[in-house]
Amino acid sequence: MASDTREPSSDVLLSKALTSVSSLVLLQLLSRLFTFVLNQALIRIVSPQVFGTAAIQFELLLSTILFLSREGVRNALLRASDKTQETKRAAVADRNLITNISVLPGLLGIPFAVSVALVYIYTTSTATRSQPHFGFSVTIYALAALFELLSEPAFIRAQNELRFDLRVRAEGIAVALKSVVTFMILWMGSVNWALPAFALGQAAYGVTLLATFMAAYRGNVTVWPKKVTTVVHGNVMSQYFEPELLQLSAVMTSQSLIKHFLTEGDKFMVSRFSPLADQGGYAIASNYGSLVARIVFQPIEETCRVFFARLLAPSSVTSDSLRTASHILLSILLLFIHLLLFLETFGPPYFAVAVTLVLPPRFLATSAPAILRVYIHYIPMMAFNGVLEAFFSSASSPVDLHAQSRWMVAFSVVFVFAAVGLARSVAMGDAGLIWANIINLACRAGYAALFAAQYFKSKAVEDFRWARIVPPKSVLGVFAISAAVTRWSEQRYQNNLSALGAQLGHVAVGGCCLMACLAACIVFERAALAQACSFVRRRPA
Template sequence: MSSSSPQSQSLLSKSLASASSLVLLQLFSRLFTFALNQTLVRLVSPQVFGTAAIQFELLLSTILFLSREGVRNALLRAQPTSHSGNKSHSEEEKTANANADATLIANISLLPVLLGIPTTLLTTLLYIGSSSSQTSSQSHFRLSVILYAFSAFLELLSEPLYIRAQNELRFDVRVKAEGKAVVAKTATTFLVLAATRGGEEWALVAFASGQVVYAAVLFGEFGRVYYGNGMSWLLQKVKVDVHGNTQTKYFDTALLHLSGAMTGQSVIKHFLTEGDKFLVSRLSPLADQGGYAIASNYGSLVARILFQPIEETSRVFFSKTLTPGSDTTSIPREALETASSILLTLLLLFTHLFLLLLTFAPPYLPFAISILLPWRYHATSAPSILQTYVYYIPMMAFNGVLEAFFASTATPTDLRVQSRWMLLFSVGFVGAAVGFSQHLGLGDAGLVWANVANLLVRAIYAWVFVLRFFQSRDAGKMVQWKKIVPPPGVMVCFALTGVVTRWSWIGNVRSGVPLTIRGQMGHVVVGVVCVVGCLSACVVLERRTFQQLFAALRKR
């Protein structure tokens, strides 16, 4: 990375800083939420928890994803536009053009709010009309749905401000806003439940109230920073000079078309991302939906703390580094080297994560489940679902960063081709979900296995795109799959420790050792020693890789 330009290094520095900030935000918010959920799942029934955490969260994510995802991703690639062929602009003309660019981007950033109005109304009415009698008969169901819909639209109002903060690389604004919002949400939910003494009657309203407070605090914090600071909530006309001709327009045409393509694709992508929740909300009883929800919360805790910030930061970094402007072949060599190095380093780290989970999760999950999972959820699908997260979490990581690269560099033509493949993946996902859960008898765990298969084929598609992207720029050697595979010595170490930990677990099972901290202490000590051994092998045998990574980090 020594050959990287100062601009690339500055962007890398800011991206690394944002990644660390977002990881800390996710660590704080998820652990805080996890601690609260440990209390909430003991106060409410699996039926209520399943409705709030599966169905209401699905309603919320559908409104937000369809309204903002395409615009958000497109505007990350916004670059200054040259409005005239005359290169001898005065400072006043340059300032005017810069202001025009900013206004055109601001106009597009208002589209999620405009899209959110019909999306919120239609999605909410469709959900209420299609809800089963078992779901809709719960106390204050319609009021809770309306509150969730209102919170979704309220959150969309902060989207133009969020986009502005992202494009200005002001990640501190987002970290503070989301951090305060999470605290307010969890405190509100708990206080409403406590005020009603944990009664079932107001449980759904408690979750809905927490979500409204979250959206209100988020909007308030972004507004506190940007309100009155050149922010307008109305579309503004812009006069631009194009080759000597003055034109009046509201939107940058290229960004608008890209936003439209990405928004259209978001419908399919949302189904693939949330397909398991769609199916479990329709196929499973409410109690099992609660089990699925709590298993998802536990199983994806690491993914949300670590992978979500990495994916979001990668999307920002790749968008700014690899957006060439009008000439699609004009990406500097240094930018390609930096981007490939970051991408391969992340994939290598995720490979190590997969090895750690595959080695240590199966022999220690039963013990962890017995301690963390409330007793009333042991009779649901939660234990079997958690077993599948050993494979689901790494697939989320691989797919997340590869699709971040795709979203950052794909042209509208690439997006249209991917959309056709996504349709095929959707059909395959539904077939796999029904086959795994119904015909193979895997139950709700079959939905997670279908998701693993879905993420795998999507990751392969994105990896093929990465290879073509670099090969078309005579940089194919920068991205070789061998660079994301640990050396044989590391693989052997993980294999041996996998045998040792499973031998220790089988011995405890045969001896009838109870699933308590005291009873399993010897098994835990074996695991700690093996983890230390594996990590030591990684450091010793992959010293050069780590040295290169630390050298890049020191350049911050």
């Protein structure tokens, strides 16, 4: 797939991974900035009902088509470098067999997109279907998904060549055009064109993505599987796909069905059981609540998948690469522990001040504020689960994947019972779905953490110890005191938080506590921070 199939050293791979993280974080920051500005404009133009249809139901339709069509193939082909080590010496033919697999998402996505779109149209509520241009908008969303799937061979090629700059350029331009097209149609057209505006914006995103990738490779990308002739023990064989990776792709694709339900289960339930206005509130809360996750954690998760898959390839794994993987995983988890501490300390007491700044008055009457409050606890759980599952998908064998699939079924049952029970609670409502997601992610993260511990134990890596991700007691004590002080401050000012003076006083208390927590981390964890910084600054000779 790549022109140079030599496996990079762990230092080279780490350097490229760090570069990719910074590039993808910048991409997510810019794209979410566009999205945030666009959403701020849209929620003041369209009704909560329209926003709920587009941001919950249409996005769920799009993610279902994309996730189930390509996720398994993407994750499987990240391991292609392991195979190309031996095929480089044998023939280019085997690499072509692997490349053929990258075409499957686009080919299989066509009937799948049609099927999912038809099921959605005929099973959605009458109130949703009666909106202007509904059928036309669904059709455009399905086409937008197909445009993205057609760019998949080029995307996978760029990933395996570690050309993250190409991805940043392609997705950055696509997000910008999506935002411009959506807003311009809404601004120039009538209210009846709200749904098509979202759909055509998504179509612009897909077309731009495909055009940018194709231009970068000058059209030199496989779009249809080619029969490959190989000679095995003197016997001439003709085939299309590399058998082991095709089987792994099938296993991961079947597993992605369960993962998709667990990831998007809350949207499934909201889209079926909540009024359209509350769906709009849920959508805006989800968009704002997950900003940090999308800007920071998603790039880290995606880079970890590439990094661990290449570093721990069975044909090239060494004691050095194992120690590097152990150190990187524990370092990331340590950072996420600190994120958890900061969010739990400062999130709840300052939520009332923050929510009035981002939500317009008509969304304050929806479920959005209650959902945003739960995101304080949801964000760190997304972070932990993302990096741990990235490690699992990179280091697991087919046997491990089958075992995880069985546990995923059990986690699905837990999620459904938790979601139904909590969502029916009068005190929680739609926010109960987020709590159900937290329980679901905790189960999945716990399973992946157990796998990581067993994996490094089986490889005799003594450096992997969970105690290394726990901050010192002195740091935990400062956070505990700060949590008590900020909550006392909230109680003191809560009856007068609408006044500017009260807000400033409450924020000043939080600022002092925040500085104390940062100082504690620097003073008491100086050695750990210095080690992490020196490790990050390592560069290949």
